Amino acid sequence: MNEKAIPKISTGQLFALLFVAKIALTVMYSSVSGTAHLWDMFLPLLIAAVLVAVLCLPVTFLYRDQNPQSICEIAETVFGRCGKIISVLYGLYFAFSFLQTGFVFRYFLNFILGDPVQSGLIIAAFTAAAVYAAAKGTEALSRMSGIVIVMFLLCSVLVFLFLIPDYSSENLLPYQLIRSGLVWDGVIFFLSRMNVLAAVNVYAENTNGKIGRSLYLWIFFLFLFTAAMLLLACGTVGEYIDTREFQAYALTDGSGSTQRLNPLFLLVLGCCVFCGFSLYVLAFAKCVKKIFSLNSHRLPAVSGGIVMLVLLLWLPGVQGVSEIMLNRNWSAAAAVLLIFVIPLLVLTAGKIKSSLSFRKNIKKLSCLCLVLCLLTVPMMSGCTGTQLNQRLIIQGLGIDRYEDRYKLTMIVLDTDDTEHRNASEILYAEGEDPEIALKNLENERGQKILLSQCLFMMMNEAAVRSCDDILPYFAQQNDMQKTVSLMVSDDSACRTVCSAVNEFHYTSEYINVLSDSQAVSQPSVHCTLIDYMSSLQNQYAAVLFPYIRIHSGTRSIHSDESYLFDRNGSDQTMNRDETAGTLIVSRKALNYTDTLSYNGKTINYGIDHTAANIVPVISGNQLSIALNIHIFTDKDYGQTITDKIRENVESKVNAGIDKTIRRDGCDVFSVLKYVRCAYPDVYRKTDDWRSILQQSDIRINVSCKGV
Numbered sequence: 001m002n003e004k005a006i007p008k009i010s011t012g013q014l015f016a017l018l019f020v021a022k023i024a025l026t027v028m029y030s031s032v033s034g035t036a037h038l039w040d041m042f043l044p045l046l047i048a049a050v051l052v053a054v055l056c057l058p059v060t061f062l063y064r065d066q067n068p069q070s071i072c073e074i075a076e077t078v079f080g081r082c083g084k085i086i087s088v089l090y091g092l093y094f095a096f097s098f099l100q101t102g103f104v105f106r107y108f109l110n111f112i113l114g115d116p117v118q119s120g121l122i123i124a125a126f127t128a129a130a131v132y133a134a135a136k137g138t139e140a141l142s143r144m145s146g147i148v149i150v151m152f153l154l155c156s157v158l159v160f161l162f163l164i165p166d167y168s169s170e171n172l173l174p175y176q177l178i179r180s181g182l183v184w185d186g187v188i189f190f191l192s193r194m195n196v197l198a199a200v201n202v203y204a205e206n207t208n209g210k211i212g213r214s215l216y217l218w219i220f221f222l223f224l225f226t227a228a229m230l231l232l233a234c235g236t237v238g239e240y241i242d243t244r245e246f247q248a249y250a251l252t253d254g255s256g257s258t259q260r261l262n263p264l265f266l267l268v269l270g271c272c273v274f275c276g277f278s279l280y281v282l283a284f285a286k287c288v289k290k291i292f293s294l295n296s297h298r299l300p301a302v303s304g305g306i307v308m309l310v311l312l313l314w315l316p317g318v319q320g321v322s323e324i325m326l327n328r329n330w331s332a333a334a335a336v337l338l339i340f341v342i343p344l345l346v347l348t349a350g351k352i353k354s355s356l357s358f359r360k361n362i363k364k365l366s367c368l369c370l371v372l373c374l375l376t377v378p379m380m381s382g383c384t385g386t387q388l389n390q391r392l393i394i395q396g397l398g399i400d401r402y403e404d405r406y407k408l409t410m411i412v413l414d415t416d417d418t419e420h421r422n423a424s425e426i427l428y429a430e431g432e433d434p435e436i437a438l439k440n441l442e443n444e445r446g447q448k449i450l451l452s453q454c455l456f457m458m459m460n461e462a463a464v465r466s467c468d469d470i471l472p473y474f475a476q477q478n479d480m481q482k483t484v485s486l487m488v489s490d491d492s493a494c495r496t497v498c499s500a501v502n503e504f505h506y507t508s509e510y511i512n513v514l515s516d517s518q519a520v521s522q523p524s525v526h527c528t529l530i531d532y533m534s535s536l537q538n539q540y541a542a543v544l545f546p547y548i549r550i551h552s553g554t555r556s557i558h559s560d561e562s563y564l565f566d567r568n569g570s571d572q573t574m575n576r577d578e579t580a581g582t583l584i585v586s587r588k589a590l591n592y593t594d595t596l597s598y599n600g601k602t603i604n605y606g607i608d609h610t611a612a613n614i615v616p617v618i619s620g621n622q623l624s625i626a627l628n629i630h631i632f633t634d635k636d637y638g639q640t641i642t643d644k645i646r647e648n649v650e651s652k653v654n655a656g657i658d659k660t661i662r663r664d665g666c667d668v669f670s671v672l673k674y675v676r677c678a679y680p681d682v683y684r685k686t687d688d689w690r691s692i693l694q695q696s697d698i699r700i701n702v703s704c705k706g707v
Contacts, residue, residue, distance in 0.1 A: 009142040011209035015218040017145035018196045020152060021276035025193045026226055027248045027269055028104050041230055044186025049223040051187065052194060053216065055336060058344035059197075060212030063204045068211065071201035071346060072290040078349045084291050086342060090202060091287030093338050095308055096325075097195035098280035102127075102312040103325050105273050108246060112266075115632075120313055126270075127312070130277035131305030134285060135298045138206040141278050148271040155268045156225075158261055159251060160232065167235045168680055185328070192331030196276070198338040202283045236677065281305050391450040392441070395424060396500075398493030399470060401462040405430060406470075408437045409494040411501055413453070426501060428494075435473050452479040457486055457529070458493040458548065464565055467532070475533050482530040488545040488563040499550045526583075538673065540689050542566035542666035544582060547573055564659070566666045568690070574659055581656030584649065585612045585627055586669050596648045598641060605645055606634035616671045618679050623696040625661075625671060629653065629703070636706030646704035653700055661698065665690030 062074070072090065075083035102123060109119035133140060204211060233247055252265040281301055288300035315321045324330075398409035408429040427445075431437030438449055451474070463470060474480050489496040527545050535541035545563040562579040564572050574582070580592065584607075592607040613628040631649055633642070660666045671693070676683045686692065 008206050008208045009139055011207055011211055011214035013142035013146065014200075014203055014207050014211075015214050016149045017141055017275060017279060018199060019218060019222060020145050020148045020272045021279045022193075022196045022222060023152065023225075024269065024272035024276045025101060025104060025195075026222075026229075027272070028108050029247060041186050042227070044183050044190060045223060045227055045230070047183065048187045048190035049219065051191070052197070052223075053219055055340040056197065056215055056219065058340060058347050059200055060215060062343050062347045063200075063211040067208070068204045070203070070205040070286070070290075071343060072287060073205065074350065075346050076290075078346060078353055086346070087287045087290045089342065090198065090338060091284050091291065093195075093198055093334060094202075094280045094284040094287065095304070096334070097198075098277060098284070098308050099312055099315070100195065100325055100331065101273065101276050101280070102308075103316065106312070106316060108249075111246060112249075123312060124309060126274055126277055127305060127309040130274060130281050131302055133274075133278040134282035134301040134305065137297070138203060138282065141275070141282060144278070145275050148268070148275055151268050151271060155261070155264050158264070160228075162261065163232055163236045163251065166677065166680075167232070168677075188328045188332045191335050192328040194335050194339065195331075196279065198335065199279055199283045201338075201343060202286050281308070284308075392427070392445060392447045393450045394454045396456050396458070396497060397454055398458045398489070398497040399434060399463045400460045400493045401466060405432060406434055406437055406463070407494060408434060408441075409497045410441075411497065424501060426498060433473075434470055450479060451477055452481060454480065454484055457484055458489050458497060459487070460489055460491075460493050461563070461571065463493070464488050464545065464563065465569075465571060467565070468536070468567075471529065471532055472536070475529055480529070482528065482533070484529045486527045486529060486532060486543075486545055487548045487559075490547060490549045496548055496550050538667065539567040540665065540667050540672060540693065542660060542664075542668045544574070544579070544586070544668055564664075564666065564668075566664065568664075568666075570664055570666075574656070577652050577655045578659045579656065581649075581652035581654065582660060582668055583656075584610055584631075585614070585629060585653055585656065594648065596644050598644055603637075603641060603644075605637060605641070607649075608632045608634045614669050614671060614674070616674050616678070618675065618682050621692070623671075623675075623692050625669075625696050625698045627653065627657075627698065627700045629701065631702060631704040633704065633706045642704050642706065646702050649704065650700060650702045653702065657698055657700075661693050661696065663694070665693040667693060 062068070062071070069077075072083070072087040075086040077083070079086075105126075106119050106123055109122055110116055113119055133144060200211065200215065229248060233251060236251070249265065249269075252261040281304065282297065284304050285297040285301035288294070288304060289297045292300075294300065315325070392410075393413040394410050395413055396411035400407045400409070408431075410427045410429070411424050412427050414423045414425045427441065429437040429441040431440055442449055457474070459467065459470070471486075474484075475482065527543055532543050535543055543565045545565060546559045547561045547563045549558045561573045561575055562582075564570075564574055580594070584592070592610075593604065594607075595602050595604050597603070609632050611630040611632075613626075615626040615628070617624045617626070629649070631646065633645060636642075637645065660668050661671075667689075672683075672689060
């Protein structure tokens with residue numbers, strides 16, 4: 001059948017398909033994808049909405065006719081055979097968008113299932129179904145998206161109705177001010193997730209109606225829904241949302257009535273991802289069809305879908321690929337190129353060619369291309385215009401407090417050392433506080449400090465006791481990453497940092513082992529700046545810092561214990577069993593190793609990953625805490641050994657809880673954050689949470705199986 005005989009879809013159907021495809025990435029927002037705190041996304045959301053509206057202006061002018069052609073057709077008409085290059089660019093971009101969506105979806109599946117094999121099978125099933133749907137054509141996709149958007153609206157209404165009664169303006173108070181340096185990062189993140197807008201240029205030929213008007217309605221409702229979702233998440237769940245890997249999923253994954261909506265949420269999310277997969281596969285097939293002048297899009301849809309599935313299953317195992325695929329700067333630059341630059345170029349070239357001779361105006365067109373390329377250059381850069389040799393690039397920072405003064409020890413990239421690649425040097429600074437010390441160093445060296453490359457901050461115990469005065473300053477620095485590792489040295493931070501640099505021979509690519517999970521004997525011990533800042537408003541919160549030691553003989557780095565810091569001043573260290581139990585519950589204890597004895601033999605076992613669900617419930621004045629912990633070992637050890645591992649893990653969990661909650665009344669599991677949101681009246685009326693935590697009824701359920 002001739003494809004032109006296939007009925008066209010309306011603009012409403014097209015943008016319904018684009019909406020559900022875009023919502024898939026929006027709902028799967030996580031800390032690994034962008035800014036860690038949802039509050040930081042409000043201002044970037046507003047700026048991104050205006051910016052996207054401006055970027056879509058060329059598209060609205062390009063498709064003003066009632067029966068528009070796709071950009072592939074227009075480009076070939078304007079540029080001749082060279083116009084196929086634009087089809088190639090769009091085809092590659094849609095393949096990239098498919099892989100990017102697949103990467104995020106696979107990460108989400110690994111999070112909720114904990115089994116990469118099951119995640120791979122689900123990805124394969126989704127891709128096969130998407131290829132079949134894409135082969136059926138645009139009309140089939142539009143009918144499917146109509147059903148999905150009705151399900152999505154129903155799910156959204158139910159979630160809003162269930163959560164609105166728990167909404168409180170208190171939860172909207174951010175624990176830190178909006179940092180201007182994160183605004184641009186947030187805008188870049190939103191632009192990097194606007195992949196579906198590029199599909200308008202390809203699907204326009206199958207659409208009847210005013211594309212421009214529908215496009216701006218789509219932008220308005222998309223950003224309105226996203227803002228409402230952010231407001232609802234922050235206003236109902238509050239700071240507890242920071243502890244969740246996927247914040248939107250956490251709204252229906254908690255306790256109470258919203259947990260009943262969890263199956264519906266997963267169903268709708270799966271349907272949205274399916275629509276996104278189908279959208280990109282069909283758009284890719286349309287581009288390939290135009291490149292090779294094929295009669296049908298079905299063959300490229302099937303063959304392209306198979307290739308993309310193989311890549312999606314294979315590439316996550318390749319080192320560094322995930323970071324490249326999810327790089328926000330490159331994704332945003334590609335989105336601007338495909339959504340704004342190329343449509344504007346094609347539109348301008350078409351106007352020039354229709355009014356004057358194309359060859360006579362080739363210079364004008366070349367100048368236009370140059371200007372457009374220069375406009376995209378800022379999207380590729382991540383730094384200011386300051387030369388690197390004019391910056392002090394700090395890679396590691398040690399802070400020691402002696403009486404009322406602070407001594408800072410910094411590992412700084414030596415930009416003047418051309419003989420040794422990535423060489424580093426040690427710099428020192430002193431002052432009444434870290435801010436003054438850093439300013440003194442800048443004035444002395446005549447170079448501005450750059451903190452964006454800092455991998456860790458190490459403090460001595462005296463500095464940790466004053467960390468409420470130290471760390472907020474660094475959290476407010478625009479270029480300071482909030483994932484910086486925080487550590488405590490058993491010696492002075494200065495001696496520990498200097499020993500580490502001496503061991504690594506001043507070569508910066510090895511310095512990151514101080515913040516790497518493989519650098520210490522207990523890799524599950526980890527605390528970041530964002531973890532610390534999220535505990536500031538709770539006076540009963542406790543933070544576990546890695547307790548770093550330098551072996552005097554080998555100068556190797558060890559972390560056999562953690563340093564427990566709470567707001568009531570009972571600073572103390574924890575032994576390995578207590579630390580392991582606490583960290584297994586409070587966060588994913590990846591790659592944790594331990595031993596147990598069985599029949600007189602010592603058995604070494606490893607924990608591949610864990611999943612811990614903490615559900616606090618208040619009945620009267622009694623607090624009950626259910627700890628549901630799922631342990632996945634590195635292999636299948638058999639039922640008997642697996643039971644021994646489960647008992648060993650359960651004993652460590654008991655040891656950690658006994659040291660924190662039962663003995664000291666400290667909360668390192670974000671229990672009080674949950675209580676504050678789930679039981680706001682009880683939370684406000686209770687003054688002595690320490691005793692309530694100590695007297696709480698704690699139930700532990702540990703399950704264990706091999707990967």
